[in-house]
Amino acid sequence: MWSIPIATPLDGDLAISISLPKGGIQDVTLVDATSKARIATGLWASTTTKRIAMQVCGARSLVLKVTQRGAYGRVVVSLAKP
Numbered sequence: 001m002w003s004i005p006i007a008t009p010l011d012g013d014l015a016i017s018i019s020l021p022k023g024g025i026q027d028v029t030l031v032d033a034t035s036k037a038r039i040a041t042g043l044w045a046s047t048t049t050k051r052i053a054m055q056v057c058g059a060r061s062l063v064l065k066v067t068q069r070g071a072y073g074r075v076v077v078s079l080a081k082p
Contacts (some may be wrong), residue, residue: 004064004077005033006057012082016052016064018042021073026066028052033061056082 008014028050029040033069039062042050056062066075 001067002057002066002075004066006030006062006079006082008062008075010082011057012055013080014052014054014062014072014082015070015080017045017069018050018066019076019078020050021071022048023071024048024053024073024075025070026050026068026075029065029067030054031063031065033063033079037070067079 009050016030019024029038030040030052031038040054042052045051052074064077
């Protein structure tokens with residue numbers, strides 16, 4: 001499992017795109033860094049991409065968790081934050 005910390009000092013739209021290897025079915029979850037509560041789960045956008053899109057308000061520290069399942073290979077995370 002990989003954990004990627006994400007600081008969100010401003011309120012606004014957060015967009016995360018995760019490109020997975022062919023045959024990869026990695027679990028992608030966004031959690032609050034303090035309480036560890038699940039905030040969002042990555043949804044399939046295509047056969048090799050999962051996405052999370054949401055508005056952040058008051059959340060200052062998040063963690064993206066990617067859990068290996070399925071095929072091994074390169075996983076690329078793209079992030080657009082306020």
